[in-house]
Amino acid sequence: MKNKLLGSSEFKQLLxxxxxxxxxxxxxxxxxxxxxxxxxxxxxxxxxxxxxECDRLNKLNSNTTIPWRSLKHLAIALGDGKKNQSLNIYxxxxxxxxxxxxxxxxxxxxxxxxxxxxxxxxxxxxxLDKAAEKYNFTDAVYMKIDVEGxxxxxINSGPLLLNNNILAIRTEVAFNPILKKQCTFKDVDGSLRSxxxxxxxxxxxHHWRRTTKVKLPRLSKGPLPYSKGQLINxxxxxxxxxxxxxxxxxxxxxxxxxxxxxxxxxGFVDHALFLMQRPSVKEYLISKYxxxxxxxxxxxxxxxxxxxxxxxxxxxxNDFKSHFKQSIN
Numbered sequence: 054m055k056n057k058l059l060g061s062s063e064f065k066q067l068l069x070x071x072x073x074x075x076x077x078x079x080x081x082x083x084x085x086x087x088x089x090x091x092x093x094x095x096x097x098x099x100x101x102x103x104x105x106e107c108d109r110l111n112k113l114n115s116n117t118t119i120p121w122r123s124l125k126h127l128a129i130a131l132g133d134g135k136k137n138q139s140l141n142i143y144x145x146x147x148x149x150x151x152x153x154x155x156x157x158x159x160x161x162x163x164x165x166x167x168x169x170x171x172x173x174x175x176x177x178x179x180x181l182d183k184a185a186e187k188y189n190f191t192d193a194v195y196m197k198i199d200v201e202g203x204x205x206x207x208i209n210s211g212p213l214l215l216n217n218n219i220l221a222i223r224t225e226v227a228f229n230p231i232l233k234k235q236c237t238f239k240d241v242d243g244s245l246r247s248x249x250x251x252x253x254x255x256x257x258x259h260h261w262r263r264t265t266k267v268k269l270p271r272l273s274k275g276p277l278p279y280s281k282g283q284l285i286n287x288x289x290x291x292x293x294x295x296x297x298x299x300x301x302x303x304x305x306x307x308x309x310x311x312x313x314x315x316x317x318x319x320g321f322v323d324h325a326l327f328l329m330q331r332p333s334v335k336e337y338l339i340s341k342y343x344x345x346x347x348x349x350x351x352x353x354x355x356x357x358x359x360x361x362x363x364x365x366x367x368x369x370x371n372d373f374k375s376h377f378k379q380s381i382n
Contacts, residue, residue, distance in 0.1 A: 061352060063344050068094045072122055073311045074192050078131055078207060079199035081106050081147060083113075084124060087223065087256075088195070090318045092120035098190055102130035102140050102176060103149065127188060132178030133206040142172035150201035151178075152232040159231050162261040162285070168231070181211025194311045197223040199288070202235035208244050215248045220298075220312040221319075222250060222291045228284045238289075250291040253321065258287040290319060300331040309334050317353060326350040 072094045077085045080099030088095055101107040107128035114124050130140065132151070142149045145167040154168035185191045196219060198204045204224050208215065222245065226238040242252065260268060260282030267273035268282055293312065299305045313325040329335060329346035338344040 061349060063342060064349055064353070065093075067310070067338070067342055067344065068314060071307055071310050071314070072096060073194045073314070074098065074190050076100065076190065076193050076196035078196055079201070080110065080126055081149075083110060084121070084126075085197040085223065087197070088315070088318050089120060091314050093122055094314065095121050097121040097124040098188075098193075099124070099126040100129060100131055101126055102128065103142070103146075103174065104128040106146075129184065129188075130176050130178045131181050131184055131200075131207045131210070132203055133210055134178055134180045134183070136177040138176055138178060140174040140176055141170055142174065143167060144169040144171055148201060150203070150232055152202040152235055154232055155230070162231075162263060162283075163266050164231075164261065178206070181207055182213045183210075185211070185214050192218060194218055194220045194308075195222070195315055199225045201225075202227065202230070202232040205236035205240045205244060208241065208248075212248070215245075215250075220293045220308065221315045223256060223288055224291070225286060225288050227286045229286075231285065241289075245291050249294050249297050251294045253290045253292050253319070253324075256288040256290055259285050261285045292316065292321075292324070295324070295328055298328075300333045306334050306337050320357065322350060322354045322357065 068091060074096045075088060075098070077097065077099040080101050081103065084097045084099050088097075099107075099110065101110060107126045110126045114126070130138070130151070132138075138151055140149060140151055141153065143154065148154070148167050154170075156165055156168050159165050159168045179187070185193065191214065193214060198207055200207065204226070208222075208224075211219075224241055224245075226241050227235050228238055230237060262268065262273075262280055262282040264277055264280075265273040265275070269279075272278040273280075292315075295309075295312065298309060298312065300309055309328045309331055313328040316322075316325040316328065326346060329338065329350065335346055338346055
């Protein structure tokens with residue numbers, strides 16, 4: 054995969070000189086792809102409580118070329134530290150959770166079969182801060198959380214990591230809980246804001262219809278081909294508020310650079326420039342790398358603009374083909 058963000062050799066060297074540890078909590082099917090644009094600088098750690106799936110991922114990684122600086126998956130469950138918990142493995146494996154499903158509610162959205170219980174795995178959860186010490190990732194700067202309903206338990210179990218190191222969080226949030234005792238967007242948003250994080254954007258939104266699993270822009274068969282669905286859940290991205298990140302020491306400079314790299318991976322180019330224009334960072338870039346951040350970030354923005362325009366027309370063409378195919382069926 055060609056990486057547009059690495060078009061400049063100066064930027065590539067800057068990136069490689071400042072590696073970072075990133076976490077994917079709930080890494081079934083593989084480490085989160087959001088960070089692929091900066092993958093060569095990332096020591097990636099995935100967490101998958103289902104040991105069978107975790108072993109599969111580690112075996113797959115050992116047999117294939119990976120884009121990351123390093124990658125491993127750990128078969129541990131992060132959470133509130135309670136013992137004798139049960140991981141409910143549902144028919145749709147990605148819906149598996151420590152929580153019980155409200156099957157009746159799921160059925161009302163044509164998804165009852167998703168939550169048919171097929172297995173239970175007994176386990177205990179480990180608080181995030183405790184796991185960071187035990188498994189040596191106290192320097193982690195990013196985490197993605199998708200654990201089907203207990204995201205708030207993980208967030209609240211890692212105050213040291215969140216307050217001192219984490220710079221960006223992608224987390225799933227619920228608006229209409231399908232799992233019993235599931236945390237909601239309000240819970241997650243309140244906790245993260247209290248730790249100095251600000252919401253940047255929704256990355257995914259899942260709208261469910263009552264009479265079909267088909268979602269727009271696809272049309273369903275039958276008497277109701279078109280209908281919008283209800284917002285059930287989604288993924289939201291938070292960044293550490295840049296105004297509370299100090300910028301005096303060498304560690305502060307590294308923190309600001311890591312924050313800017315993550316911002317670039319997600320396409321927040323002017324946010325990255327804001328971070329790199331902090332006086333200590335700008336002076337560091339000029340003196341050590343002979344890089345003017347304004348020029349480097351402008352080049353990256355132009356590269357992204359070119360890719361965006363190409364992809365925009367491809368998406369429009371694909372949408373046209375999809376609608377045309379449905380209209381003649």
